[in-house]
Amino acid sequence: MNYPFDLQVAWFLLVGVLFxxxxxxxxxxxxxxxxxxxxxxxxERRTLLNSIGPVWDGNEVWLITGGGALFAxxxxxxxxxxxxxxxxxxxxxxxxxxxxxxIEFRSKHESARWRTNWDVSxxxxxxxxxxxxxxxxGNMIVGIPLDKDFEYTGGFFNLLxxxxxxxxxxxxxxxxxxxxxxxxxxxxxxxQEKAKRWISxxxxxxxxxxxxxxxxxxxxxxxxxxxxxxxxxxxLVPVVNLLAIIGIFYTTRTGQEMQAFILSCxxxxxxxxxxxxxxxxxxxxxxxxxxxxxxxxxxxxxxxSLTTMFTIALLGMPFVLxxxxxxxxxxxxxxxxxxxxx
Amino acid sequence: xxxxxxxxxxxxxTAAFHFIYPPISIGLGLILVFMEGMYLKTKNPVYxxxxxxxxxxxxxxxxxxxxxxxxxxFEFGTNWASYSRYVGDIFGSALAAEGVFAFFLESGxxxxxxxxxxxxxxxxxxLSTILVAxxxxxSAIWIIVANSFMQTPAGFKLVENANGRVRAEIVDFWGLVFxxxxxxxxxxxxxxxxxxxxxxxxxxxxxxxxxxxxxxFAKASLKxxxxxxxxxxxxxxxLGHFHIVxxxxxxxxxxxxxxxxxxxxxxMPLYLIGWTNQETQQTxxxxxxxxxxxxxxxxxxxxxxxxxxxxxxxxxxxxxxFQSYHLMIAVGMLMILVALVAVWLYRTGKLQxxxxxxxxxxxxxxxxxxxxxxxxxxxxxGRQPWIVYxxxxxxxxxxxxxxxxxxxxxxxxxxxxxxxxxxxxxAVYVMLFILFIYLLDQKIxxxxxxxxxxxxxx
Numbered sequence: 001m002n003y004p005f006d007l008q009v010a011w012f013l014l015v016g017v018l019f020x021x022x023x024x025x026x027x028x029x030x031x032x033x034x035x036x037x038x039x040x041x042x043x044e045r046r047t048l049l050n051s052i053g054p055v056w057d058g059n060e061v062w063l064i065t066g067g068g069a070l071f072a073x074x075x076x077x078x079x080x081x082x083x084x085x086x087x088x089x090x091x092x093x094x095x096x097x098x099x100x101x102x103i104e105f106r107s108k109h110e111s112a113r114w115r116t117n118w119d120v121s122x123x124x125x126x127x128x129x130x131x132x133x134x135x136x137x138g139n140m141i142v143g144i145p146l147d148k149d150f151e152y153t154g155g156f157f158n159l160l161x162x163x164x165x166x167x168x169x170x171x172x173x174x175x176x177x178x179x180x181x182x183x184x185x186x187x188x189x190x191x192q193e194k195a196k197r198w199i200s201x202x203x204x205x206x207x208x209x210x211x212x213x214x215x216x217x218x219x220x221x222x223x224x225x226x227x228x229x230x231x232x233x234x235x236l237v238p239v240v241n242l243l244a245i246i247g248i249f250y251t252t253r254t255g256q257e258m259q260a261f262i263l264s265c266x267x268x269x270x271x272x273x274x275x276x277x278x279x280x281x282x283x284x285x286x287x288x289x290x291x292x293x294x295x296x297x298x299x300x301x302x303x304x305s306l307t308t309m310f311t312i313a314l315l316g317m318p319f320v321l322x323x324x325x326x327x328x329x330x331x332x333x334x335x336x337x338x339x340x341x342x
Numbered sequence: 343x344x345x346x347x348x349x350x351x352x353x354x355x356t357a358a359f360h361f362i363y364p365p366i367s368i369g370l371g372l373i374l375v376f377m378e379g380m381y382l383k384t385k386n387p388v389y390x391x392x393x394x395x396x397x398x399x400x401x402x403x404x405x406x407x408x409x410x411x412x413x414x415x416f417e418f419g420t421n422w423a424s425y426s427r428y429v430g431d432i433f434g435s436a437l438a439a440e441g442v443f444a445f446f447l448e449s450g451x452x453x454x455x456x457x458x459x460x461x462x463x464x465x466x467x468x469l470s471t472i473l474v475a476x477x478x479x480x481s482a483i484w485i486i487v488a489n490s491f492m493q494t495p496a497g498f499k500l501v502e503n504a505n506g507r508v509r510a511e512i513v514d515f516w517g518l519v520f521x522x523x524x525x526x527x528x529x530x531x532x533x534x535x536x537x538x539x540x541x542x543x544x545x546x547x548x549x550x551x552x553x554x555x556x557x558x559f560a561k562a563s564l565k566x567x568x569x570x571x572x573x574x575x576x577x578x579x580x581l582g583h584f585h586i587v588x589x590x591x592x593x594x595x596x597x598x599x600x601x602x603x604x605x606x607x608x609x610m611p612l613y614l615i616g617w618t619n620q621e622t623q624q625t626x627x628x629x630x631x632x633x634x635x636x637x638x639x640x641x642x643x644x645x646x647x648x649x650x651x652x653x654x655x656x657x658x659x660x661x662x663x664f665q666s667y668h669l670m671i672a673v674g675m676l677m678i679l680v681a682l683v684a685v686w687l688y689r690t691g692k693l694q695x696x697x698x699x700x701x702x703x704x705x706x707x708x709x710x711x712x713x714x715x716x717x718x719x720x721x722x723x724g725r726q727p728w729i730v731y732x733x734x735x736x737x738x739x740x741x742x743x744x745x746x747x748x749x750x751x752x753x754x755x756x757x758x759x760x761x762x763x764x765x766x767x768x769a770v771y772v773m774l775f776i777l778f779i780y781l782l783d784q785k786i787x788x789x790x791x792x793x794x795x796x797x798x799x800x
Contacts, residue, residue, distance in 0.1 A: 054458075057453070060412075071415075071418070078419045082419025103405075151423075305511070323447075327450050327454065
């Protein structure tokens with residue numbers, strides 16, 4: 001079978017869709033994690049955990065599948081980034097393990113100390129995951145030193161440059177805001193009032209980060225605008241993005257939480273789309289002058305492999321979307337505090 | 343230590359630790375389908391209680407399985423970047439297919455299994471149980487396709503890029519999926535997983551009978567788990583045989599290492615116990631002369647390719663592989679014995695009066711795990727020093743070159759980085775294992791409760 005379009009571009013989009021799926025879905029449960037310690041008392045914390053209980057695991061699968069798709073479609077990127085960001089990735093993995101374990105184990109033992117320890121693990125791990133994911137994205141934008149075989153030649157501290165750290169902090173603020181909106185949707189009473197106050201601070205926190213990152217990008221990595229200059233239609237994305245952010249500010253202050261949540265999802269999708277538009281056709285920028293960056297052209301699997309994989313995605317993803325929606329539908333509504341699993 | 347040793351220890355540790363959990367999920371997933379199916383058919387509340395209790399255990403096992411599995415997926419990139427570049431065109435598709443077809447299914451419907459008791463109808467809940475069981479099985483399919491490619495690569499060609507780097511490129515997807523060892527290894531692994539799940543349920547049930555607690559619950563659980571344990575441990579040697587015939591054809595050095603066979607002019611004996619010395623290239627032990635030759639070819643006298651046909655630099659570590667392979671077989675035989683005795687005593691109603699047997703059954707939970715681990719160590723160390731095995735012609739000339747494990751490492755990573763991550767993960771995994779055992783123990787001690795009974799449904 002042959003597809004009548006550019007498969008490397010199609011896979012660039014598809015991997016993008018998987019990572020948008022991950023950010024939109026796991027984003028809110030990472031946000032819940034960061035806010036977790038602000039909830040006081042066992043009941044409030046358990047309510048928050050139960051709001052994400054049935055879905056967080058499935059949300060994380062978007063990351064696993066995204067990672068698998070990256071490996072399948074652009075193995076050179078997978079190999080370059082994972083071996084290059086070696087220690088940060090191990091920290092990320094450790095955080096993912098601690099977070100999973102904290103959610104599962106926290107409420108399984110009646111001891112205040114046990115629970116507090118896991119509460120802290122859950123919160124810190126959630127924060128670290130968001131931060132490191134953002135730092136990785138930031139580094140893909142500013143570029144990392146690679147040799148001609150795409151082997152990383154820098155050290156650990158190359159990765160902790162100011163711009164990447166800024167993207168990391170912005171990611172933290174983004175998910176904190178997303179999580180606080182989700183918390184308002186899923187809770188009621190006193191906890192919901194509290195979550196509304198979280199929204200006030202997280203939206204401002206995100207708004208500031210967004211402005212600073214946008215300015216920093218314009219000043220320090222202006223080549224992120226090249227594609228938009230070449231094809232001005234892409235200017236729509238930052239415009240929609242800005243409208244979504246204004247919409248979030250408006251709807252969260254008028255109490256239209258569902259609309260706010262949808263706008264927040266749109267905001268995340270726009271930000272990742274901006275990242276993709278800015279990078280394209282690069283995937284990892286090479287900071288060494290004269291050596292090639294890792295692009296969708298020089299890093300991809302073969303036409304044959306991309307074709308097979310596209311068929312697999314075409315067969316599988318509609319089902320995934322259908323039953324994921326069905327499962328979210330089954331667990332719609334406020335958290336039932338009478339049946340707390342966690 | 344050098345990067346290769348550290349990276350191999352790390353992969354071995356993380357893979358072995360991960361592989362404690364998925365076999366339980368696969369086996370328990372199947373048993374849950376039987377339990378819930380029995381409930382829907384008979385409406386006997388004890389089956390409902392069983393399903394709810396074992397679902398909780400399943401969720402705990404699954405959570406640790408996922409947490410440790412993510413590490414493996416990323417480890418190919420962190421420690422084995424050159425390998426990833428080499429096989430990405432092939433290996434990546436199997437991993438991605440696992441995500442699309444298995445993980446979404448498993449994690450999505452597990453939510454219904456655990457949280458959906460009051461939210462969906464019994465039929466939909468049962469359907470979710472079936473889909474979770476299928477999900478864990480699909481996951482096994484794709485990961486074994488990927489691993490079998492490393493053992494018996496097929497459906498690919500080797501292509502050199504402008505920088506002189508070689509990579510494997512796919513030419514035949516179905517050739518990759520049904521490579522010469524996929525079916526043999528998949529069936530052997532999955533049936534091993536069924537046994538793992540079954541012995542797990544048997545162990546916990548035997549514990550309750552021993553303590554004279556939850557007796558009806560324990561008996562009903564045994565009724566479901568015992569046949570699974572018996573059937574899977576009985577067919578396992580047969581599946582192992584089909585597998586070994588394939589190993590003899592495609593990976594002759596691996597087979598020779600399993601049996602410590604160094605002399606290509608002689609028939610291959612079947613050792614019961616023995617000791618392989620890689621220095622002197624000899625194996626001493628007690629065995630049946632020519633028996634392995636007979637099992638492979640029907641002829642006691644037929645010579646079998648030995649390790650003497652291979653340079654020492656490409657011989658697998660036969661001393662270790664011989665022992666782990668024979669350990670797997672010995673423990674597998676013990677599992678058959680245990681299952682037979684347990685089924686017989688259960689059928690004659692005498693099981694409850696045999697505390698010693700019950701104690702043995704409680705301990706039997708480790709048997710399939712020993713087999714799983716020993717089997718995998720045999721398979722993976724028997725593959726060394728190759729990370730992707732060469733394809734041999736009948737005369738042992740090489741039809742398609744392999745990739746040495748040493749050439750699969752990440753060039754950008756040094757030994758101190760690998761050591762640091764190894765120490766970190768060893769510590770995290772020890773903690774994780776202690777927590778897992780602690781919580782499992784707690785859940786088992788608490789046992790099934792009234793909340794698990796159907797009358798409590800709202």
